[in-house]
Amino acid sequence: MKKNILTILSFLVTCLIYAQSDKYVVLISIDGFRPDFYLEEEWPAPNLKEMAEQGTKALGVRGVFPSVTYPSHTTLITGDKPYNHGIYYNAPFEPEVQTGKWYWEADLIKSQTLWQAVRDANLTSASFFWPVSVGAPIDYNIPEVWSLDKNSKFMAENRKNENPKGFLAELEKAATGVLTEHNFNGDYLNREDRTGEMAAYTLETYKPNFMSIHLIATDHFQHSEGKKGATVYKALAATDRAIGKIREAAQRANIDDKLTIIVTGDHGFVDIHSSISPNIWLKDLGLLDDSKNSGNWKAIFHTSGASAFLILKNPDDTKTLNMVKDKLNSLPKNIQKLFRVVSKEELQTEGSSKEAVLALAPIPGVAMSGSTKGDIIQPRKGGTHGYFPNFKAIETGFVAWGAGIQKSKTIETMNIEDIAPIVAEILEVNFTPKDGVLYPGILKD
16 A cells, blocks of 8 residues: 555656646847847748747837847846846956956856756756856756957857757757858858757757747847848848747657747847947046056946946045036037936936946937047947837847747737746746746736
8 A cells, every 4th residue: 555655656746747847938039139020021030920920929128228138138037137137238347457258157147047947946958159158057058158369269168168068069960060160150140040950959859948049140230231231131031040940840849839939139229320439538537548458547438339337446436426427517518419328326227237327328320439549429330239228229029939828919018027937937937036027918828
């Protein structure tokens, strides 16, 4: 009798574990993802448009400030804004020597991540080129990271920080072929195909419960060509192919009826024509040395995308802060109209940088530059982001499709921090963000 009871209990535990793990969510971030990519006929994205029509789509997603890649992706994976998760910009401010490093390591994140929540629930995860994922608790991980040494071997840092060891070599053997600087280069669209093949192979072979994927081509070519550059259309088509590869892999793995795909992004895009260099004002005030790696400074504008964040060497240096404020207030009106000053109090309310004492948020079409030389206003071209997220063009998109998602539903607007709670709810993991809220109306009853 006792043996039978133990057998039944073991069976029930097995069933419970299976029930918990029989759910799959793929979170795809398209860098520079705009809602018009799936709302307007001109854009070549058949997979994306089909999913938007069949599932739930948003007409716009409000991002974080600054609306750049690393803070935004960390919000996607935590449900928190930068003020709470600690990733304030793409590259950290380095007060003494500017090395060029970015926020790569996951241990810099101060909030709970979806990856950790998935692991705590004894589920499995995979990730491909997601920002701030080096050393993250991910079972199958190729993080986004690169070497600052120009003589380093191609993808050496990715291999160094992969998990498990040899995973990238396995992908090259089974899915992509050997990756080189020619066939896996951000300047060419085959990078999106290879990333899609990596994700498709991993989904079919290992069936991770949660997968995060970062696709970059649309961002890259909007920067160089503007929002409607010829290669932007091709880049979106390549991204859509990658999504198609993942959908087909789910069919081959017989999990397509249990799979939820969420496609979103980090920011929209703005075509630019001019730049402003506010560090020239600080140099003229004697607050900033012209030498790139000099520690001789009192105040500096740390640029992140289109915006600039004022950092004081001594955070309590009110004299220097007042000098900067007086300078900004004394500028000619025709210069002042090109940006607005975001106060420290507003930065906190917006959930932005804790380091900055104020920020400069330019009007669309103008971007801030970190330069200390030349004219204050200079010509620029191409596209950018990083603006204060209070206008339509800088919003990103959202499409949710598959298991557990309402069909043929449109959300007028939502916030980027509200996406992680949807993933957590579908996977039934313990996850409590500080800023994000669950929209239950996106999910089936």
